[in-house]
Amino acid sequence: MKKRLLFAAVLMSSSIASPSFASGVLNEKNLSLELADQLAQHAIQSCSANNYNITVTVVDRAGVVKITKRMDNAGPHTVEASRMKAFTALSTKTATDDVTKNSQANAGAQNLRDIPGFLLVAGGVPIKVGTQTIGAIGIGGAPGGAS
Numbered sequence: 001m002k003k004r005l006l007f008a009a010v011l012m013s014s015s016i017a018s019p020s021f022a023s024g025v026l027n028e029k030n031l032s033l034e035l036a037d038q039l040a041q042h043a044i045q046s047c048s049a050n051n052y053n054i055t056v057t058v059v060d061r062a063g064v065v066k067i068t069k070r071m072d073n074a075g076p077h078t079v080e081a082s083r084m085k086a087f088t089a090l091s092t093k094t095a096t097d098d099v100t101k102n103s104q105a106n107a108g109a110q111n112l113r114d115i116p117g118f119l120l121v122a123g124g125v126p127i128k129v130g131t132q133t134i135g136a137i138g139i140g141g142a143p144g145g146a147s
Helices: 002-016 019-024 033-049 077-092 096-105 107-114
Strands: 055-060 065-070 124-129 132-140
Touching: 033 055, 033 065, 033 132, 055 077, 065 077, 077 096, 077 124, 077 132, 096 107
Parallel strands: none
Antiparallel strands: 055 065, 055 132, 124 132
């Protein structure tokens, strides 16, 4: 039985590699750790210049955290807030400030706040290359989402 399953798996993997399946394979851009780190460091420098102690989180195109940096004296709540802002910006492909305004102006969109992981507060921005959203950055601890 195991030999049959192994044989079937081998056959399936070789058929997936065939040209007839090539159109089903995606080629997507994604965020590198190096770029995520550069963006996070820039956010920290900008917020530090304004005397804000923040946490910054950068997520990749799948919403997986690439990097989180918490400044000295940043509140403990800023860690999760920055992650949720980045996730919200990525999911909606829109800055969280705009998502928040849209949800307040549209009764149907007010339910967005009930989606697990969403945080409708300014401070999250999608990272785009052309029209592709390849990640997002969230900042927690800067008043009004300033950075």
